[in-house]
Amino acid sequence: MARITLEELGGLGEEEDEEAAAEEEGDEEGEGARAQLFAHWEAVASAHRVSLPRDMAGPIAQMTRRGRLREPVPYAALARQDEGEEAAYEERQYPAGKWACVTKGEPMYEQSISMSFMKLMRYICKENSIGCYLGMTVPVLNEIHLTKEGTKLAHEVLTAFYLPAVFQQDPPIPTDPEIHITERAPLRVITRVFYGMTTEETILREISLFWELLGSTDTVLRETYIVATYENPSIPQRRNEIWFIRRVE
Numbered sequence: 001m002a003r004i005t006l007e008e009l010g011g012l013g014e015e016e017d018e019e020a021a022a023e024e025e026g027d028e029e030g031e032g033a034r035a036q037l038f039a040h041w042e043a044v045a046s047a048h049r050v051s052l053p054r055d056m057a058g059p060i061a062q063m064t065r066r067g068r069l070r071e072p073v074p075y076a077a078l079a080r081q082d083e084g085e086e087a088a089y090e091e092r093q094y095p096a097g098k099w100a101c102v103t104k105g106e107p108m109y110e111q112s113i114s115m116s117f118m119k120l121m122r123y124i125c126k127e128n129s130i131g132c133y134l135g136m137t138v139p140v141l142n143e144i145h146l147t148k149e150g151t152k153l154a155h156e157v158l159t160a161f162y163l164p165a166v167f168q169q170d171p172p173i174p175t176d177p178e179i180h181i182t183e184r185a186p187l188r189v190i191t192r193v194f195y196g197m198t199t200e201e202t203i204l205r206e207i208s209l210f211w212e213l214l215g216s217t218d219t220v221l222r223e224t225y226i227v228a229t230y231e232n233p234s235i236p237q238r239r240n241e242i243w244f245i246r247r248v249e
Helices: 014-024 028-047 054-066 109-125 200-214
Strands: 070-072 076-083 086-094 097-104 136-138 140-145 157-162 180-184 187-195 220-229 239-246
Touching: 028 054, 054 109, 086 200, 097 109, 109 140, 109 157, 109 200, 187 200, 187 220, 200 220, 200 239
Parallel strands: 070 136
Antiparallel strands: 076 086, 086 187, 097 157, 097 180, 140 157, 140 220, 187 239, 220 239
């Protein structure tokens, strides 16, 4: 069964952040705050037609409490095409680096990324060889593929979490055998920001709009794309990006 999505995990408002900290102290008031926090996320998960297991209460509280400390994935900006006062798109170069990756192939895109990030969340919080919280980085990437017809997303989605700089040389080993630490090659991408929910429908629409903006070109892949997620659902118009991947010359 599908679980809570990545987008639910970036953090909550100040009130919920304080509740998570109170729960950490272990008093009666903290227990109530923990239950309230879990109920909040359970409702968010339900809106996405996914279920939230009880054993996620601890990791959710921990990531909520620490959610504001987020390390950006490093990159170099190469070029920018403006559209009015905002960037229409930006070209970037990402260096090689170590990522924790999970691949799922559920019937719905939201289900695949939900199940994958639930595993990554446990890895980030404690289920690793050093038994401690590793820290959060953004964005988290979801690598997607179009079907042969190009009208739908393939079921298989790879979700990738960039390991914080302190762990790049010696990554903690996941206890979950489905999580693989991978050295990903340098990546050159053209990125465009969009806001709101990430579903198969919205992703396909954003890909189409981006192609209209770029025009005809053979310098980027047509079958593989990346959805980069930055923010949590407490922000109504949260930031995401579609990445077009430059072909390796």
